[in-house]
Amino acid sequence: MKPYDMPDEKGHFGQFGGVFVAETLIEALDELRMTYEKYRHDPDFLKELHYDLKHFVGRPSPIYHAKRWSDRVGGAQIYLKREDLNHTGAHKVNNTVGQALLAKRMGKPRIIAETGAGQHGVATATISARLGLECVVYMGAEDVKRQAPNVYRMKLLGATVVPVESGSKTLKDALNEAMRDWVTNISTTFYIIGTVAGPHPYPMMVRDFNSVVGVECKSQMKEMLGRQPDVVVACVGGGSNAMGIFYPYIDLPDVRLIGVEAAGHGIETGKHAAPLTANSPIGVLHGNRTYLMQNAEGQIIETHSISAGLDYPGVGPEHAWLKDIKRAEYVAVTDTEALNAFHSLCLTEGIIPALETSHALAHAEKLAKTMKPDQVILVNLSGRGDKDINTVAKISNISL
Amino acid sequence: MSRIANTFKALKETHRKALIPYITAGDPHPDLTVSMMHALVDSGADMIELGIPFSDPMADGPTIQRASERALAHHVGLSHVFKMVKAFREKNTQTPIILMGYANPIEAIGAEAFVERAKAADVDGIITVDYPPEECMQFTKLLKEKNIDSIFLLSPTSELDRVKLIIEQASGFLYYVSLKGVTGAANIDIEQVKSKVGIIRELTDLPIGVGFGVRDAATAKEVAKISDAVVVGSRMVQEIENSNKDNLIQNISKLMKELREAVN
Numbered sequence: 126m127k128p129y130d131m132p133d134e135k136g137h138f139g140q141f142g143g144v145f146v147a148e149t150l151i152e153a154l155d156e157l158r159m160t161y162e163k164y165r166h167d168p169d170f171l172k173e174l175h176y177d178l179k180h181f182v183g184r185p186s187p188i189y190h191a192k193r194w195s196d197r198v199g200g201a202q203i204y205l206k207r208e209d210l211n212h213t214g215a216h217k218v219n220n221t222v223g224q225a226l227l228a229k230r231m232g233k234p235r236i237i238a239e240t241g242a243g244q245h246g247v248a249t250a251t252i253s254a255r256l257g258l259e260c261v262v263y264m265g266a267e268d269v270k271r272q273a274p275n276v277y278r279m280k281l282l283g284a285t286v287v288p289v290e291s292g293s294k295t296l297k298d299a300l301n302e303a304m305r306d307w308v309t310n311i312s313t314t315f316y317i318i319g320t321v322a323g324p325h326p327y328p329m330m331v332r333d334f335n336s337v338v339g340v341e342c343k344s345q346m347k348e349m350l351g352r353q354p355d356v357v358v359a360c361v362g363g364g365s366n367a368m369g370i371f372y373p374y375i376d377l378p379d380v381r382l383i384g385v386e387a388a389g390h391g392i393e394t395g396k397h398a399a400p401l402t403a404n405s406p407i408g409v410l411h412g413n414r415t416y417l418m419q420n421a422e423g424q425i426i427e428t429h430s431i432s433a434g435l436d437y438p439g440v441g442p443e444h445a446w447l448k449d450i451k452r453a454e455y456v457a458v459t460d461t462e463a464l465n466a467f468h469s470l471c472l473t474e475g476i477i478p479a480l481e482t483s484h485a486l487a488h489a490e491k492l493a494k495t496m497k498p499d500q501v502i503l504v505n506l507s508g509r510g511d512k513d514i515n516t517v518a519k520i521s522n523i524s525l
Numbered sequence: 526m527s528r529i530a531n532t533f534k535a536l537k538e539t540h541r542k543a544l545i546p547y548i549t550a551g552d553p554h555p556d557l558t559v560s561m562m563h564a565l566v567d568s569g570a571d572m573i574e575l576g577i578p579f580s581d582p583m584a585d586g587p588t589i590q591r592a593s594e595r596a597l598a599h600h601v602g603l604s605h606v607f608k609m610v611k612a613f614r615e616k617n618t619q620t621p622i623i624l625m626g627y628a629n630p631i632e633a634i635g636a637e638a639f640v641e642r643a644k645a646a647d648v649d650g651i652i653t654v655d656y657p658p659e660e661c662m663q664f665t666k667l668l669k670e671k672n673i674d675s676i677f678l679l680s681p682t683s684e685l686d687r688v689k690l691i692i693e694q695a696s697g698f699l700y701y702v703s704l705k706g707v708t709g710a711a712n713i714d715i716e717q718v719k720s721k722v723g724i725i726r727e728l729t730d731l732p733i734g735v736g737f738g739v740r741d742a743a744t745a746k747e748v749a750k751i752s753d754a755v756v757v758g759s760r761m762v763q764e765i766e767n768s769n770k771d772n773l774i775q776n777i778s779k780l781m782k783e784l785r786e787a788v789n
């Protein structure tokens with residue numbers, strides 16, 4: 126079989142992806158694409174990247190057999206890839222470290238980013254502080270409220286956090302605003318996009334930087350079990366942690382890949398953030414073509430999820446492609462199911478997962494029950510839940 | 526020849542420059558758009574750029590974003606926009622209408638249906654902000670078949686090869702974005718625009734319009750000296766924003782006349 130080698134030269138994954146931006150951004154994207162091509166296989170660049178991933182981020186992250194939780198659930202054995210143990214507490218940092226090193230090579234003194242849950246914003250502020258770069262983070266005003274601890278962390282790290290008041294005041298609007306900043310300050314500014322969305326080369330580049338997760342899993346699983354898992358499960362907002370763990374497994378057809386979207390109050394209520402599961406139409410947003418939650422007039426509709434990091438109406442174009450070619454499956458779990466999984470992991474394993482990650486855990490739980498005890502599910506534990514304790518406490522009517 | 530080409534030809538014969546105001550369809554209210562369009566023509570507009578409201582106008586600054594939000598509050602979408610153009614055509618069959626918008630509303634109804642309906646409404650040109658030429662070959666072809674002009678943006682950062690690529694696809698006129706940034710961002714650097722427009726002129730006979738930073742009559746005057754058309758967007762929308770139902774037509778007409786005088 127021909128090895129998987131998407132996207133094409135222009136960033137297309139079949140009909141998805143591409144470069145849908147105003148002419149004013151084309152040159153900046155060309156410059157970025159050429160810089161990335163130049164360095165992606167450059168030994169010095171890779172050496173610096175791997176040094177940072179090891180000594181600053183703390184890679185490799187371990188895989189942990191959640192034995193007590195697996196027993197409690199009953200069925201397959203659940204293993205967790207511990208991205209929550211990374212510096213800054215999520216997989217997001219893998220990508221920011223990579224892009225920041227590119228920014229440094231391009232001589233750009235100013236970094237901008239969009240953020241939903243704040244994890245990408247924190248990771249970007251962190252690496253900017255370390256490299257001595259100015260950092261501005263755009264964050265929906267709604268998210269500024271629900272992720273207050275992360276807002277303060279970014280400020281401690283010297284970043285400027287700009288609350289975005291336009292549109293639905295969430296992640297998609299933060300992305301719009303970051304794009305507007307970029308087009309205005311192109312010559313000085315590097316835009317670090319935090320997920321596998323945006324115009325080419327972002328979906329490919331962010332995937333590549335996160336694929337360290339899947340690459341490690343392959344050798345760690347082999348070492349631990351002498352084989353690969355039966356199923357890999359990851360939550361999908363824009364889809365970067367999922368692409369990171371899926372990508373190295375795409376050419377192993379025996380490994381099922383499952384992406385878990387946010388069903389919010391339930392797919393049937395319309396209040397969700399699950400374009401793949403809900404069979405949303407194809408559209409164009411944020412520089413790429415993908416499945417997109419929208420009304421009949423092509424206006425993007427408001428999404429809902431308990432987790433800010435999944436609250437996005439689109440999905441990275443490569444996931445749209447993997448769905449169409451049936452290489453990956455996509456399902457969704459509700460706010461309530463995610464919360465139950467959150468508490469369950471806290472109590473049985475002593476791990477507080479992010480609410481985003483809790484969606485993947487909730488599906489793993491359902492799936493495990495249908496599988497045999499000698500089968501293996503590997504979940505990307507994409508981040509830790511410290512940032513979410515206010516949200517969870519509020520739901521439980523507890524004031525901190 | 527298209528209505529846009531005819532308009533440029535007629536203007537050229539009288540040594541005049543085209544003045545193109547931008548308004549967002551449905552801003553401040555869908556019932557007012559058609560009369561605003563007539564008022565702009567009566568006060569000196571040679572063509573009208575009519576914005577299709579979009580929930581995520583990534584290339585627009587706050588002024589035009591708010592215009593989109595006001596229109597969307599009345600649920601104005603493409604079907605209304607086509608109706609407005611049709612209604613406008615009942616009294617005016619001369620003035621070119623250019624729709625400006627983003628790809629998603631077009632793709633939501635489908636490129637073929639869009640072109641069909643644009644033709645039926647008698648639209649003259651389309652600017653799709655987030656369709657660079659590489660991504661819309663098929664759409665451009667459909668438009669061409671119906672004799673609707675595809676107007677493309679050129680930016681200060683466009684390299685020569687790209688300018689050539691865009692010229693190959695473009696018809697009607699070329700729209701030079703006068704600054705790095707979103708609509709309404711900053712003031713124009715006239716010297717810089719002049720030199721870039723000069724380079725583009727060497728490569729094409731298509732008329733060249735300039736927009737994205739024309740803030741007042743004085744700037745319009747300077748821009749008109751070095752281009753074939755001046756597009757006034759955010760400044761016009763600002764006037765709409767600062768008006769009420771009773772003085773709206775009066776205010777935009779006054780602004781339009783000021784611009785016309787400056788450009789003549």
Ligand SMILES: Cc1ncc(COP(=O)(O)O)c(C=O)c1O
Pocket residue numbers: 215216217241242243244245319320321360361362363364365366367433434435479481482507508509
């Ligand atoms: C811990 C964690 N997991 C997952 C996500 C969702 O993003 P993606 O789908 O790009 O992995 C986020 C986003 O903020 C996050 O913080």
